[in-house]
Amino acid sequence: MVGRRQTWGSKAFVYGTLLIIAFVWTLPTMGLLVSSFRSGDAVLASGWWTVLRNPAKAELSLDNYRIVIGSAGGNSRLQEKIRRGQENIKLWSAVLNSLTVTIPATVIPILIAAFAAYGFAWISFPGRRTFFIGVVAIMVVPLQIALIPILRDYIKLDLNGTFLGIWLAHTGFGLPLAVYLLYNYISTLPRDILESAFIDGASHFTIFVRLILPLAVPALASFAILQFLWVWNDLLVALVFLGAQNEVLTQRLLGMLGTFGTDWHLLTAGAFISMLLPLIVFFSLQRFFVRGLLAGSVKG
């Protein structure tokens, strides 16, 4: 009886804690979402929670989103508003820039890291351990330290401000963790399978493409999510290496903060747009995410 009551008590504690955490984390997001549909005057006049109290009276619209994306169309009232803001915000082009940066900056490190992880796990070469420890040790170096030296090199190489430059920068910063995560997974694949493939006549490259990549999908996906979110939300690296001509979403939001500092309705809409894609990516890949992170430690 005592045991049962204890389990009930501990369960209540766990669920209670989870509820509180979920509430605390969801509340600001909720406020953001609601505010982004309200008019500028309403946002300044009353709190977003008043909408929940009386949803029927609240005047919710997609106007804010039209303005920030820059698709006011024939709506003259909106066009007027945009002109008053002196420039077209055109968040849409920043979204495209962000995608242009993020997708290659996710794919390139995965490809390189998967090759490296396979090599570290299954090909014996002199200094393999030392090399691997070196790669993993780089994880403790904060990327801020590397910014200025890399920037100097980029200026000499004429890579500064180019997409290639920022792809390479993100690749470099993401690689140590990627190699480590993928190594943990790939090194736990059964040795017999690889040996069997060797006897079957497969080369290292064939084994990598036909066996390792398909079997490592959970690990690849979990790293892809991590890297995607990191690059998508990155402001610092973009500010340093990309500069003003190809602004990504985070840069544009920062710019809006200056220009529209008091227009909370526009800022919330912009912020929510920037959250949308990461949310989609996370929810579509999240079943791999948990599995991939656990895979190295739990057998089977």
Place this chain on the structure above:
Amino acid sequence: MASVTYENVTKRFGEVVAVNNMNLEVQDKEFLVLVGPSGCGKTTALRLLAGLEEVTHGNIYIGDRLVNDIAPKDRDIAMVFQSYALYPHMSVYDNMAFGLKLRKTPKAEIDRRVKEAAEILGISQLLDRKPKQLSGGQRQRVAVGRAIVREPAVFLFDEPLSNLDAKLRVQTRAELAKLHLRLGTTFIYVTHDQVEAMTMATRIAVMRDGILQQLDTPQNLYDHPGNVFVAGFIGSPSMNFFDATLVESDGQLFVDGGSFRLEVPEDKIAPLLPHKGKEVIFGIRPEDIHAKPFVPPGIAKADMKADVDVTELMGNEIFVYCLTGNKSFIARVDPRLRARPGEQIELALNMANMHIFERDTELAII
């Protein structure tokens, strides 16, 4: 089809010697079983042949070809792993076809060979399934099928039955033996189970601590083990050993174990005479110990008394755990015997099948 030769092969892993100066000739079309306790180097010996490990010293030949520096894929071998090592994301068909595709075999030929192998193994209806949808026995068949389609010169098996349940193991054992006859190819098979070795092998190689102990046919290994280790390893329950002395009295030679004294039959005396008076190890198999009155006629029997410790009824026989002096041993006797623990029983030992080993070298004298 090919012979296999190990010539002074040694494999070291750092300080550990896994295979120690092994010399072994496997004939063409032979079913050779490498058997020994775990850690004896049998699997390493097989992996050396497969090319998954490199030899430290010595040469390995497949046919007349020295394969020391030849990649696994070019050795013309196929291997079945203990874990089966099926490719989990491929169907049974693709698992079997994988090696052929890599070798650029024509599609029609691949299809023919896969279907034929599946037919032989009775897995034709499973070709579209993934490994995780198969039972243990079915996976084992797929692993064998993957080896068959390659039509290699030598098949290597690394404990392929140890993950199967007891009943399936017996059944698969017979099927593998049949498959060997049908394919007419050299099989090299590693196991720790002496029953598998005895039932399937043309010849058995017994290994211990990296050293090849004895290489012979199953019957010869059973009848004439070369040393105490082989004698104890082959046969179940294993042979009983007693410390004893060879003594002569009244012109007769006796095995004197302290608590018992057994007469040596006449035809065995000659080879034992040089060891008269010396300490030896006397070995007798449980099946050569009979309980009175159920003693078969015509054996060279010697009498002995012993106390019953435990009995195990198997149905067709009884295993009696006996004590003589402080020494425990097993007799495999007629099930009609009604012996209770604590009782004394009279036994008759078939001395025609006795074994005598030197005490210090543990090598067989007879």
